[in-house]
Amino acid sequence: MNKEINKIKKPELLAPAGNWVMLRTAVKSGADAVYFGVEKLNMRAMAKNFTLEELPEVVAYCKENNVDTHLTLNTIVYEDEIAEVEKILTAAKDAGITMVIGWDHAVISKAREIGVPLCISTQASVSNSVAAEFYKNLGAKRIVLARECTLQQIKEIKQKVDIEIEAFVHGAMCIAISGRCFLSHYAFGRSANRGDCIQPCRREFEIRDKEGKLLFDVGGNYVLSAKDLMTIDFIDELIEAGIDSFKIEGRKRSPEYLSTVVSVYRRAIDEYFEKKLNEQEKKTLITNLEKVYNRGFSAGFYFGRPGHEDFATQRGSLAKTRKRYVGKVLNYFKKSAIAHVKLEAADLKLGDKIYIMGETTGTVEKELSSMVIDEQFVEAAPKGSEITFQCGELIRPRDKVFKIEKVE
Secondary structure (H helix, E strand, O other), X not given: OOOOHHHOOOOEXXXXXXXXXXXXXXXXXXXXXXXXOOOOOOOOOOOOOOOHHHHHHHHXXXXXXXXXXXXXXXXXXXXXXXXXXXXXXXXXXXXXXXXXXXXXXXXXXXXXXXXXXXXXXXXXXOOOHHHHHHHHHOOOOEEEOOOOOOHHHHHHHHHHOOOXXXXXXXXXXXXXXXXXXXXHXXXXXXXXXXXXXXXXXXXXXXXXXXXXXXXXXXXXXXXXXXXXXXXXXXXXXXXXXXXXXEEEOOOXXXXXXXXXXXXXXXXXXXXXXXOOOOHHHHHHHHHHHHOOOOOOEEOOOOOOOOOHHHEOOOOOOOOOEXXXXXEEEEEEEOOOOEEEEEEOXXXXXXXXXXXXXXXXXXXXXXXXXXXXXXXXXXXXXXXXXXXXXXXXXXXXXXXXXXXXXXXX
């Protein structure tokens, strides 16, 4: 740590949300702010999104928990959608949204006109101080810099332009510059620039000559499928660079992914300022990240252009754990903090770790240290049985229960 900690600003931890389970999970896991879309004009069209009518309730819940709200309005906008932009921005202002994320100049113009604080999306590929100053003069409060910026470039931009800087610290990386890709659109008519990418780049490819006589397997790497960004091992350098907001990618990921990733980065940031973040602690945090969905980890562009080692070696997740549906909560007794669960699909035993998930609950992770069936303590509970156990966190009837299993 090269600087005095008491002179360094603590960065905001910004987490994705798309529904109430994800939102409550992000908030309870330690996010300072959340970002999400409504049904239209956001870059995760295939993810779950809130409705425009839900905005006041979403904002109210976040304000109760001192969490800022960022609404994504970050696709390209066509002529017949300008009225929709105005409608969404007006609803956002009325609801009290902290900030809107966009880059199409229709969004920028209308946000200024309506009076909604604006963050420039990474889709704008802002990668220098002149561009940052340009958007600041258009009224932007914050800029999500291009993912292609190195840490040194971020420091230089931050020093030259007085504007908030947001940068990604964890999650999926795209092979295209700032995610502006035409492969999905060209092959399947599903545009990445409209939030509809189906990620054909994540596949394994072959090379064939035009006459069809020669066929080459590209090899052991998925050459267009980048590993996931992960910054825990150099998060102290990002903090000291003065980045205002650390952004986690993952609006299409699962609640347990969000719970783990947000908790890990919350812990890392807090421990840095408590002078507890050392190399051994970083290794522990990275081990926790490996348990949930990932394609392998990379430092992205922070220290220069990625090499061949920054691309995936297999399709899909390298997560070391997975969840398996077990059953549902029948009741929760607040005074005694006892959960009553029906095991509908699998058995449980002492020592098993479980997730409990629900729209109001969010995500709760627990290790079973005791279980009771018919007023008798048991070491194992078969499928079909009803069990009770201590659960210190508030859960609700109809919440789903999942067993956490190791992936061999």
